[in-house]
Amino acid sequence: MPRLDLTHIVIHHTGAEEKDTEQIRRYHMKLGWQDIGYDYVIEKDGKVVEGRSLSVQGAHAGVTYYNQHAIGVAVIGNLSKRDIYPEQLSSLIELLKNLLVKYHIPIKNVLLHREIKKTECPGDRFPKATVMAALEEYFSPKPGPEKPADPNKELEKLLAMLQEERKKNQILQQRVKQLEKALEEIQGIILKNR
Incomplete structure (x- = not known):
């Protein structure tokens, strides 16, 4: 089923310490899915890897509306047991900035998986306040040059x-x-x- 217009971004953790995106893809395909469930995966070293194509419905949210309208971004790791690695955090923030601009998504529509479904994802140690503050700072109007x-x-x-x-x-x-x-x-x- 094709993806409808993108209105949200949902942030996940994988809940495990997978080696890389391909390991997650193989696991999801063993479950009978046509591809990895996430649209983007941020590996432990901060590398951003494209997952499922945005042209097809996602399989990351467990909620039909968000699978159809949201971009799923996952950070490899169990962020209930450990902090996000600095490289992952900076890559996540940069990816979110780019996606918000490209798809004209408002900052308020960046959600954690647990905000749309009963789950611990993306983990209790996920730094939502830090991520949102970075996005707010980036998108807040900057003072222009002094008026002559x-x-x-x-x-x-x-x-x-x-x-x-x-x-x-x-x-x-x-x-x-x-x-x-x-x-x-x-x-x-x-x-x-x-």
């Missing part, structure tokens, strides 16, 4: 400063004239008294 000043307002400021300086200059010129006049009067008095 309005040239008209700048010109008005300069004209106001010039007028203020002219007033000060006029006052100074008046004081100079007053001082010159006072000096002439003093010189006149001195000459008379000689």
